[in-house]
Amino acid sequence: MADELERPGETPEHEDAEAHLPSPTIWPFGFAGAVALILLGLIISFWATAFGIALAVVFGFLWIRQVTREVRGEPEPLEAPAPGAAEEPVEEPEEAEGYTRSKFLEGATLGLGAAIGAIVTVPVLGFAVAPAFVDQGYPDVDIGPLENYPEEEWQIVTFTSNADKGAVSRRTAFVRNNGLKDQVPSFTIISNRCVHLGCPTQPQGPPGELRDIETSQTPVTLSATTPSGFGCPCHGGAYDIEGNRVAGPPVRALDRYEFSIIDGSLWLGSPYSVSEVEGEGADAVIVKYRPADPGVHVDGPEQVFYPIVP
Ligand code: FES
Known part of the structure; x- marks a missing residue:
């Protein structure tokens, strides 16, 4: 079969194909x-x-x-010869050939x-x-002059957290003025977001009249209340007066807000998460955690099952 014989000087087709593989x-x-x-x-x-x-x-x-x-x-890097291998005569490299059409097409395909x-x-x-990397911080919010927050009284405070975003940024917090602790004002400020799945919790007690007050930012609505705790209507989550979980599926205490007092007004700062609150009011002992999503444990062995919030 003369056709199947390789002619001297010709490279077999499969070897040629292999030579083009990276x-x-x-x-x-x-x-x-x-x-x-x-x-x-x-x-x-x-x-x-x-x-x-x-x-x-x-x-x-x-x-x-x-x-x-x-x-x-x-050129492809040359492999080092095996030790002891017979040295072959080194051929002078041929003159580099021009930029062929196949090379151009190959480069164009890769580039395209x-x-x-x-x-x-x-x-x-x-x-x-x-x-995930742009600023998604929590701007401070003015929730009104201090005289709207009498000592030892709870207020349900509804406010717009970001004036630029309007009504979609409306939030609610439960605020209690604890009076002075070592001559420093103390406030308990609890977020109403349930830490099970995020439903709005409500105070377990009669709400008072709604009252709109003007602040340096947007109007704020207040309602006095006398809660015995907080409850979530979605799945029966229940919290005590400090926001600690007492029943139902929530996995930690309700989140809280930092606060500051500027020119006689109470300002909400960043929220933070809490595992459990010890003590009450101005004497409460709280370990703060970065804001965590609902359903996420912030301490204990369970926290390893939850990814860190970026
Ligand atoms: S969302 Fe509150 S108990 Fe489920």
Whole structure:
């Protein structure tokens, strides 16, 4: 079968195909690992994300450099000869051939693919990831002059937390003036957001008349109340007067707000999460945690099952 015989001087077809395959490399695996680290970092830590991005840039660069080696006309690195192997005569490299059409098409395909990939991926990543890094803080809110908060009385306070966002940012807090503790004003300010799934809790006691007051920001509505605790209408969660869970599915005490007094007005600061409050009123002992989502344990062994809120 003369046709099946290889003619001297001709390269078999399969060998030629293999010669065009890129040499094996670890860069794609490194890049994939870096992307996985970025995604994991979005859940657990900003620093893991930053480290993942740095790794992705390095591995991505090395990968692109490797796959475009031929297009750029860079020679493949030579493998070191095995010790003891007979030395072969080194051939002088041939004159570099011109920029062929196949190389141009290969480069154009890679470049076009990368451009399309970037156009599709970057906006999606931007919209999905960027909000986690933009400022989503809690602006301080003026909830009115101190004379609206008599000592030892509870007020249900409804306010707009962000004037720019309007009614969608309306929130409610339960505020009690505890008087002075070591000559320092003390307030108990509890968020009404249930820490089971986020339903609005209500004071277990008769609400008073609604009263609108003017502040330096937006109008605030007050209603005096005498609660024995707080209850959630969704799944029966119950809290005592300090916001500690006493029944139902909530996993911790109700969140609270920092506060400050500026020019005779009470201002709400950032919210914080609480596991459990010991004591009452001005004597309460509270360990503050970063604001956590409803359903999340902030202490104890259970906290390891919940990702850190970015
Ligand atoms: S949301 Fe409050 S008990 Fe479920």
